[in-house]
Every structure is written in C-alpha cells, then in structure tokens.
Amino acid sequence: MTPNKEDYLKAIYKLGGMETLVNNKQIADTLQIAPASVTEMLGKLKREGLIHYEAYKGSRLTSEGIGAAISLVRGHRLWEVFLMRHLGYSWSEAHEDAELLEHITPPRLIARLDQFLNHPAYCPHGSAIPRSDGQVDCMPLQPLNLLFVGEASRIRRVTEEKGLLDYLQGLGVTIGASVRIVEAGAHEGPLTLDLDGKRVQISYKAACQIYVDETARL
Amino acid sequence: MTPNKEDYLKAIYKLGGMETLVNNKQIADTLQIAPASVTEMLGKLKREGLIHYEAYKGSRLTSEGIGAAISLVRGHRLWEVFLMRHLGYSWSEAHEDAELLEHITPPRLIARLDQFLNHPAYCPHGSAIPRSDGQVDCMPLQPLNLLFVGEASRIRRVTEEKGLLDYLQGLGVTIGASVRIVEAGAHEGPLTLDLDGKRVQISYKAACQIYVDETARL
DNA sequence: AAAAAGATTTAGGCATACCTAAATTAGCGA
DNA sequence: TCGCTAATTTAGGTATGCCTAAATCTTTTT
Structure with a gap:
C-alpha cells in the first residue's frame, strides 16, 4: 500500500x-x-x-478496501485531535498536517494515540472517529442553510477544506455552539446568525458546509 | 525532497x-x-x-544538505521523546516509528512538538537533539568496552538499532544509570556489570554500542 | 434514432528510484 | 611498475504513478 x-x-x-x-x-x-x-x-x-x-x-x-479506508480516516481524525488539543493547531492546520501523518501511521501508533487521547468520539471538525472495530456512528444532521429563519439548532460539524476552515474559524464558528438564523439574504445571499449570543454574518455557500442538529419538524 | x-x-x-x-x-x-x-x-x-x-x-x-539532515534528525529525536514519554513506546518501537514520522513532519510540527515536549535536549537513547538553529551539543563519551575492570562511569547513550535496543532494554540498561565493570571475559567475552547496584551480564559486542562518560585518566 | 456531449479507456511518454551485469577506475602489494 | 582486488560507474531494464492526445463508449438531447 x-x-x-x-x-x-x-x-x-x-x-x-x-x-x-x-x-x-x-x-x-x-x-x-x-x-x-x-x-x-x-x-x-x-x-x-x-x-x-x-x-x-x-x-x-471491497470489505478489505473499506477496512483500509476507515483505518486511514481514523488515523487522520485522531491526529487532528492531538494537533489541536496538545499542539495548539488551528482547524485548517490540523487538517493539513493530519493529511500527511495518516499515511505513515502504523496500527500500533493509531492504537496508542487513541488511548493517549482517551478514545475521542469526534474530531475537532465534528466528524465521528471510526472505532478500532470499524464502527462509525452518525447523528442525523442537516446543513445550516436549510434552517428556517428564527429556527435554532446547534453546530455539530463543518466540512474539512482549508479555505472554509480558516474563514469559519475567523468568524468564531465552533463545534457545539448554539445557532439561530436571524436573517437570510435573498438569492442565496449572506445569512445573519445568532451564534452563542453573538451576531455574525456568513456566506450562503459556507452555510452549506456547516452541519447542525436536525430540528423537529412535523 | x-x-x-x-x-x-x-x-x-x-x-x-x-x-x-x-x-x-x-x-x-x-x-x-x-x-x-x-x-x-x-x-x-x-x-x-x-x-x-x-x-x-x-x-x-553542502551547508544546505547539512541543514536538511539536521532537521530530519531533530524531527526523529523529538518524535522519539513523544512516543516514549507519552505513548508508552519501547526503545526500539520509538526508533522504528520515528523513522517513518520524520519524513512527513513539516517545520511547524517540529516546532510545536518541541514546545509541547518542553525543548528536550536528548532523545530517549541519549543522543543530543539538534536545536532549531542547527546547533548540536556533544559530550565527551567513550564506549563501555573501553572501561577498565573496576572503573565506574555513567551510561549516556546507546546506538539506535532495533535488535540491540530490545536486547539492552530487556537487560534493564537505562540512560543515566551508573555502571562499573565487575569482570571482563577474555577474548571479547561477555562483561559482568554492576548496573545501578544490580549484577548484569552483557555481550562484548553490545558493550561497544553503549557510550559512557569519559573517565578521568592521567 | 441520430448526433452531440460527456465520461472513460487506450496509447505513448516522462520522472523517480530501484535492480543486475558489464566496464572502468583506484589503490595496494609483489 | 604491473597486476590484482575492491570500489565505482555505465548501460540497460523494471515498476510506480503521473501526463497528454486520441479513440471509444455512454448518456443526453434533439
């Protein structure tokens, strides 16, 4: 490989x-x-x-291919946790360097890193970290742009893409933050959010890459 | 590169x-x-x-080549410190995985790892870790086999080679331990050591790969 | 259903980094 | 100094993984 x-x-x-x-x-x-x-x-x-x-x-x-892919993703996300939690990396930096590290991380290193980090369930960008047996849990999420004006939810995950990550982190977006759409510009215009009590403007395109809890609708 | x-x-x-x-x-x-x-x-x-x-x-x-080589060695040894101090690696495991990690470690990761580990001066095998400016300090050492019978010193470094590392770690050899030659077998026979108060037998060949403080001789 | 558009494959090349076998150079002893 | 041996280089070949251009297959549109 x-x-x-x-x-x-x-x-x-x-x-x-x-x-x-x-x-x-x-x-x-x-x-x-x-x-x-x-x-x-x-x-x-x-x-x-x-x-x-x-x-x-x-x-x-194939099932073998799935195993290999999941192991890579697991390594990638564990490294991200380490880089942000212990080395003070930013969202985008953590993603970039994890991209390098994942390729040369042998199974024993993945296992011990997991233990050192206390078996984290999510990476810093909110994606689930596959368990060592390959199990991946997923929550029902929806992109932020689909929230109605006035509707409240909680940010759970952002797409891992350098430019986006820098943009969002600069805006103060964090995993777990409560969010409410205050105003939505027409024609996919910018969204005004209430983010943990603070007023923030965000591009429509970026909102499509932010995932929040599904809200109860009838 | x-x-x-x-x-x-x-x-x-x-x-x-x-x-x-x-x-x-x-x-x-x-x-x-x-x-x-x-x-x-x-x-x-x-x-x-x-x-x-x-x-x-x-x-x-060339000076450029020296810079590249030293940066690699620096990354290698910092990883070894991390792997042993925080992930519970053995001597030989740390060396093996550091060998992989060094090749994909960008400068910023080296810098932050150094900071996280509190700027260690030596790797777990006792080799000096080059400083970020390229400076490498070295102590005057000699191989253990050159010690006279009865002469005491202190173990400072071991050669990084998988088989040797496993052998020595199994024997209880550690960096910083005090050591004294109790008996030396003829014809490059095994050495009997007093290692931090414990009696240990070690092969002559292995002793050549263990470095101790130079002892004062006239 | 035929043509246009899009996706995919084939053909032919390039760079890296390794190999073996054969030729060459260097260094040492007679 | 000749010649032997060891080290090194040259020549020719392999596998990986990428490329462009051209051919082919599939899908969509008209």
Missing part, C-alpha cells in the same frame, strides 16, 4: 463507495488527477482486491 | 559527511541499496545542491 493508493481509497470512501458505485470523474476531481491516471490506478486497486471495478461502470470498495 | 533522498542525506550525515568525504560503499551498506543506485542518487543530490560529489572520490554535505 502506498500513499497514492491510500488517497484513492479515501476518496472512494468519501464519495460513498461503501454503498454506491463511484464514477471516475468524481475521483479525478477530488484528487486533482487526470481521468486517464484514475483508470490506471483503479485497475491496480482492483487487482489488489481493494475495490470492485468494472470498466465504464464505476468502483466500489 | 523525497523520503528516499532524505534517507541518503541522513546516511551521509551519520557517516561523517559534515567533515569528511563519505564513500559510496558505506552509503550502500547503510541503506541496503545497490552501489549503482547510490551513484545515481548522488548525482541527483549534487544537481540539487545538497552534496558535494566527485566521481570516485566521495560525497560531503
């Missing part, structure tokens, strides 16, 4: 490759790699038994 | 490439790589300004 192959597995996993067939274009876009290169690599991953793949159809992780 | 090139730089550094010319055979032996491959890589490192190299003569680090 090489870092490159690991990136492919992670990409397929995040694109839904546990349940559905993932098409090559999505992988190429995610990894910023030419489609032809993707085809080639998928052939290798198939030969190694990590994915199911049929030409022109798409790819899906 | 790639992990491979980094390994070459580190090897040259450890073989004395800061002061003297290092010959290819030593590098090939250290890295377990065919001599022809070494020649090829040295050409690349020269083109990149990391080493001085003349065919058939040998190689020596």
Whole structure:
C-alpha cells in the first residue's frame, strides 16, 4: 500500500463507495488527477482486491478496501485531535498536517494515540472517529442553510477544506455552539446568525458546509 | 525532497559527511541499496545542491544538505521523546516509528512538538537533539568496552538499532544509570556489570554500542 | 434514432528510484 | 611498475504513478 493508493481509497470512501458505485470523474476531481491516471490506478486497486471495478461502470470498495479506508480516516481524525488539543493547531492546520501523518501511521501508533487521547468520539471538525472495530456512528444532521429563519439548532460539524476552515474559524464558528438564523439574504445571499449570543454574518455557500442538529419538524 | 533522498542525506550525515568525504560503499551498506543506485542518487543530490560529489572520490554535505539532515534528525529525536514519554513506546518501537514520522513532519510540527515536549535536549537513547538553529551539543563519551575492570562511569547513550535496543532494554540498561565493570571475559567475552547496584551480564559486542562518560585518566 | 456531449479507456511518454551485469577506475602489494 | 582486488560507474531494464492526445463508449438531447 502506498500513499497514492491510500488517497484513492479515501476518496472512494468519501464519495460513498461503501454503498454506491463511484464514477471516475468524481475521483479525478477530488484528487486533482487526470481521468486517464484514475483508470490506471483503479485497475491496480482492483487487482489488489481493494475495490470492485468494472470498466465504464464505476468502483466500489471491497470489505478489505473499506477496512483500509476507515483505518486511514481514523488515523487522520485522531491526529487532528492531538494537533489541536496538545499542539495548539488551528482547524485548517490540523487538517493539513493530519493529511500527511495518516499515511505513515502504523496500527500500533493509531492504537496508542487513541488511548493517549482517551478514545475521542469526534474530531475537532465534528466528524465521528471510526472505532478500532470499524464502527462509525452518525447523528442525523442537516446543513445550516436549510434552517428556517428564527429556527435554532446547534453546530455539530463543518466540512474539512482549508479555505472554509480558516474563514469559519475567523468568524468564531465552533463545534457545539448554539445557532439561530436571524436573517437570510435573498438569492442565496449572506445569512445573519445568532451564534452563542453573538451576531455574525456568513456566506450562503459556507452555510452549506456547516452541519447542525436536525430540528423537529412535523 | 523525497523520503528516499532524505534517507541518503541522513546516511551521509551519520557517516561523517559534515567533515569528511563519505564513500559510496558505506552509503550502500547503510541503506541496503545497490552501489549503482547510490551513484545515481548522488548525482541527483549534487544537481540539487545538497552534496558535494566527485566521481570516485566521495560525497560531503553542502551547508544546505547539512541543514536538511539536521532537521530530519531533530524531527526523529523529538518524535522519539513523544512516543516514549507519552505513548508508552519501547526503545526500539520509538526508533522504528520515528523513522517513518520524520519524513512527513513539516517545520511547524517540529516546532510545536518541541514546545509541547518542553525543548528536550536528548532523545530517549541519549543522543543530543539538534536545536532549531542547527546547533548540536556533544559530550565527551567513550564506549563501555573501553572501561577498565573496576572503573565506574555513567551510561549516556546507546546506538539506535532495533535488535540491540530490545536486547539492552530487556537487560534493564537505562540512560543515566551508573555502571562499573565487575569482570571482563577474555577474548571479547561477555562483561559482568554492576548496573545501578544490580549484577548484569552483557555481550562484548553490545558493550561497544553503549557510550559512557569519559573517565578521568592521567 | 441520430448526433452531440460527456465520461472513460487506450496509447505513448516522462520522472523517480530501484535492480543486475558489464566496464572502468583506484589503490595496494609483489 | 604491473597486476590484482575492491570500489565505482555505465548501460540497460523494471515498476510506480503521473501526463497528454486520441479513440471509444455512454448518456443526453434533439
């Protein structure tokens, strides 16, 4: 297994490759790699038994592939917890360096890091950390932009993307904060939020990447 | 810079490439790589300004190469401190995993790790950790086997090699322990030591890899 | 259903980093 | 100094993982 192959597995996993067939274009876009290169690599991953793949159809992780992908994600998120909790990293920095560390983290290091950090259930960006047995728990969440004006909820997760993370952290967005839409600009205009009592403006696009508790609706 | 090139730089550094010319055979032996491959890589490192190299003569680090090598060693040893102090690693495990981590540790991570660990001066095996400005301090040490029978000293450093580390740690050898040669077998036979008050037998070859304070001699 | 558009694969190349085998150079002893 | 040996380099080849351009398949649109 090489870092490159690991990136492919992670990409397929995040694109839904546990349940559905993932098409090559999505992988190429995610990894910023030419489609032809993707085809080639998928052939290798198939030969190694990590994915199911049929030409022109798409790819899906095998159980072995799922195991590898989940282990990578687990390592990534544990490192993020360490980097922020103990080394004072920012959201985006933690994500960046975890991206490097995950590829060379052997199982025993993952296990001891998990123990050192006291078996955290979530990474600093709010994503669930897969357990050592591969179990991943998920809460019912919805993107912030779908909240009605006046409706209150609580921030649970943000998408891990450098630019977004810096923007949100600069605005004071935090996991667990209570949030209420005060005003929504027309045509996907900026949203005015009540964030833990403070008034904050946020772009519509960013709001789509913030996930909050589903609110009870009839 | 790639992990491979980094390994070459580190090897040259450890073989004395800061002061003297290092010959290819030593590098090939250290890295377990065919001599022809070494020649090829040295050409690349020269083109990149990391080493001085003349065919058939040998190689020596440039100031840029020294900087890179020292930064690698610094990262390696800081990771070792972390792995043993906080994750309960053994001597040999710490060395192994640090070998992986050093290659993907960006400068900011080295800096924050150093701070988190409180700027340690030595790694768990007793080697000095280069400071962020590149400064490396060294104590006058000698191998344990050169101690006379009856002579006492203190263990300061052990060579980082998996088999040796497991052997020594199993024997209860620790950095800082007081040591005295009780008996030395003839013909490079085993040494009987008084180690912090406990009687321990150790192979001659292992003793060559244990460094103790130089003792005052006239 | 045919054509256009989009996705995917094939073909041919490039760089890295390794290898073996063969040629060359350097250094040492007779 | 000749010649042997050890070290080194050159030559030719492999696998990985990426690329572009061209061909092919699929899907959508008309």
